[in-house]
Amino acid sequence: MNKFTKGLGACMTAIIVASGAMAEPADDNLVINGDIEIVTRTAAPAHLSDVMDEVMSGWLFRGTETRAMESDDFDNPGMIFVEQAEDVWNTADGSEGKSCADCHGASSEMAGVRPVYPKYVEAAGEVRTMEMAINDCRENRMGAEKWKYTGGDMVNMTALMASVSRGMPVNVAIDGPAQSTWEQGKEIYYTRFGQLELSCANCHEDNYGNMIRADHLSQGQINGFPAYRLKNTKLNAVQDRFKGCVRDTRAETFAPGSPEFVALELYVGSRGNGLSVEGPSVRN
Amino acid sequence: MKISILALVASVGLAANANAADIAPTAVTYVDGAVEASLTGTAGNPEEGAKVVGSKQLGNCVACHEVSALPDIAFQGMIGPALDGAGSRWSEADLRGIVANAKMMFEGTMMPSFYKDTGYIRPGKAYTGKAADDTLGPLLTAQQVEDVVAYLATLKD
Numbered sequence: 001m002n003k004f005t006k007g008l009g010a011c012m013t014a015i016i017v018a019s020g021a022m023a024e025p026a027d028d029n030l031v032i033n034g035d036i037e038i039v040t041r042t043a044a045p046a047h048l049s050d051v052m053d054e055v056m057s058g059w060l061f062r063g064t065e066t067r068a069m070e071s072d073d074f075d076n077p078g079m080i081f082v083e084q085a086e087d088v089w090n091t092a093d094g095s096e097g098k099s100c101a102d103c104h105g106a107s108s109e110m111a112g113v114r115p116v117y118p119k120y121v122e123a124a125g126e127v128r129t130m131e132m133a134i135n136d137c138r139e140n141r142m143g144a145e146k147w148k149y150t151g152g153d154m155v156n157m158t159a160l161m162a163s164v165s166r167g168m169p170v171n172v173a174i175d176g177p178a179q180s181t182w183e184q185g186k187e188i189y190y191t192r193f194g195q196l197e198l199s200c201a202n203c204h205e206d207n208y209g210n211m212i213r214a215d216h217l218s219q220g221q222i223n224g225f226p227a228y229r230l231k232n233t234k235l236n237a238v239q240d241r242f243k244g245c246v247r248d249t250r251a252e253t254f255a256p257g258s259p260e261f262v263a264l265e266l267y268v269g270s271r272g273n274g275l276s277v278e279g280p281s282v283r284n
Numbered sequence: 285m286k287i288s289i290l291a292l293v294a295s296v297g298l299a300a301n302a303n304a305a306d307i308a309p310t311a312v313t314y315v316d317g318a319v320e321a322s323l324t325g326t327a328g329n330p331e332e333g334a335k336v337v338g339s340k341q342l343g344n345c346v347a348c349h350e351v352s353a354l355p356d357i358a359f360q361g362m363i364g365p366a367l368d369g370a371g372s373r374w375s376e377a378d379l380r381g382i383v384a385n386a387k388m389m390f391e392g393t394m395m396p397s398f399y400k401d402t403g404y405i406r407p408g409k410a411y412t413g414k415a416a417d418d419t420l421g422p423l424l425t426a427q428q429v430e431d432v433v434a435y436l437a438t439l440k441d
Contacts, residue, residue, distance in 0.1 A: 192405065193406050195396070202394045211361050213360075247412070251406045252408045252409075252413065
């Protein structure tokens with residue numbers, strides 16, 4: 001047998017194994033509180049057309065019970081933190097004696113904000129995440145201390161901002177002034193970091209649906225963030241998740257809030273264009 | 285002496301004690317992805333190899349591969365082909381090449397290179413997320429690679 005046919009043999013084995021033990025994404029629909037319809041699979045955005053046809057929420061890759069928890073706010077442990085953030089939304093803080101509500105009105109007025117973040121902010125001359133926008137308000141409009149990028153106050157507030165946009169399609173802009181940041185994020189997505197030399201794409205583009213040890217790999221979409229994880233029983237910020245995934249390649253990770261992770265979040269966000277905002281989600 | 289003990293502790297799960305007689309990771313010769321010469325000159329021990337294949341702290345090959353001969357290991361992955369029959373499909377030299385640096389046999393493969401210690405992008409200090417320091421060694425020692433190869437050779441159809 002020559003190298004080529006041996007390689008082919010290995011491929012055939014791979015195909016047989018894969019079809020024998022395929023862990024398919026669930027065939028299920030998500031409607032929250034019997035009311036908010038969530039698009040958990042849809043046609044891939046045009047910029048992904050040469051690598052995949054369909055984009056899917058991580059929700060489809062979780063077990064029946066975990067999926068069920070997200071369909072009712074009374075069962076979703078992440079909603080407690082949304083309630084806490086609602087109190088903070090209405091509470092004055094900082095030297096200006098202002099609350100978020102003083103400028104923005106009810107939190108529900110913020111519907112439609114989450115789906116377009118990260119985005120290029122003209123006044124700042126850079127791409128900003130929701131966290132950066134929140135801290136800009138705190139520092140410059142309220143005269144309050146910045147929150148830690150992935151700290152409790154911050155992640156709770158991003159959960160509130162996500163929750164009021166649930167069901168709206170993610171719509172992150174990738175062109176115009178955001179384009180160079182988007183390109184940078186794309187490059188990071190395909191870079192094989194660390195001693196294991198694995199890229200985001202190795203796991204979440206080439207192998208979603210497959211088991212990597214006990215984990216059922218999803219597409220690594222971020223429409224569900226922040227995510228309440230049963231594993232650590234708290235809300236997890238999106239860039240904390242990135243940090244964990246990069247660390248698991250035996251790499252030196254980037255810091256949450258770093259330019260690299262902001263660019264990566266813009267890029268990964270855009271891979272989910274068309275999926276519904278569903279944060280705070282429930283995951284393993 | 286102190287220094288080498290420290291290094292050993294710091295690299296638990298990594299290649300621990302490299303032997304002077306071992307072929308260094310950068311000195312391995314690949315021919316069509318295969319490595320003819322033993323990395324250590326000492327025959328591999330298949331029982332030790334099985335441990336490396338199954339252990340999360342060592343090779344963790346089962347993260348990606350199923351091995352029916354190791355039924356006690358739960359949650360075997362399905363990223364790569366099942367290793368059943370690998371010893372019939374491949375020669376020992378092929379297996380050594382695949383384990384040491386699979387990218388030489390399968391261009392662009394997702395499989396990590398287990399006997400390599402340079403050329404990484406942002407290598408970390410194991411799974412801490414911090415930058416690697418000068419204790420960075422290959423994922424497996426030369427002898428562990430030999431042990432794994434000896435184990436894989438027992439996986440016949």
